Amino acid sequence: MLTYAMLAFTGVALFLTTGCQSVSTSCTQEIGGPKFPPSDPALVQILRTAPTRAHVRLGEVRAEPIDTSVDAPKIEAALRKAAAKLGADAAVVIYDRTQVTGAQVVGGFGYRSLQAVTDRVIIAVAIKYQ
Numbered sequence: 001m002l003t004y005a006m007l008a009f010t011g012v013a014l015f016l017t018t019g020c021q022s023v024s025t026s027c028t029q030e031i032g033g034p035k036f037p038p039s040d041p042a043l044v045q046i047l048r049t050a051p052t053r054a055h056v057r058l059g060e061v062r063a064e065p066i067d068t069s070v071d072a073p074k075i076e077a078a079l080r081k082a083a084a085k086l087g088a089d090a091a092v093v094i095y096d097r098t099q100v101t102g103a104q105v106v107g108g109f110g111y112r113s114l115q116a117v118t119d120r121v122i123i124a125v126a127i128k129y130q
């Protein structure tokens with residue numbers, strides 16, 4: 001029989017192995033663009049160049065890894081999941097850079113300074129094949 005302490009330890013261990021490596025995503029549907037039901041994330045392709053096959057643009061997907069140790073397969077899975085919400089068949093990566101995403105005040109009273117906060121940002125265009 002599991003005790004409360006064993007359950008708590010299991011929860012903490014699970015958080016430490018999966019919770020620290022998460023990816024924040026958001027998607028923006030194209031204004032006036034077509035709407036499709038969600039697609040299967042497992043079938044969404046991740047492309048580095050636009051396909052020659054006819055397609056329509058559904059919107060943009062933005063992914064920001066919370067931690068620098070997040071690996072590429074986890075980022076791609078997050079992109080697939082977000083693009084699938086728009087009904088996409090593929091997500092074409094158009095931007096993958098480290099950029100300034102904010103600022104923070106550091107130092108004590110009288111010795112404060114403003115430092116830039118940089119994070120990795122990935123932007124992909126969600127597309128549907130015709």
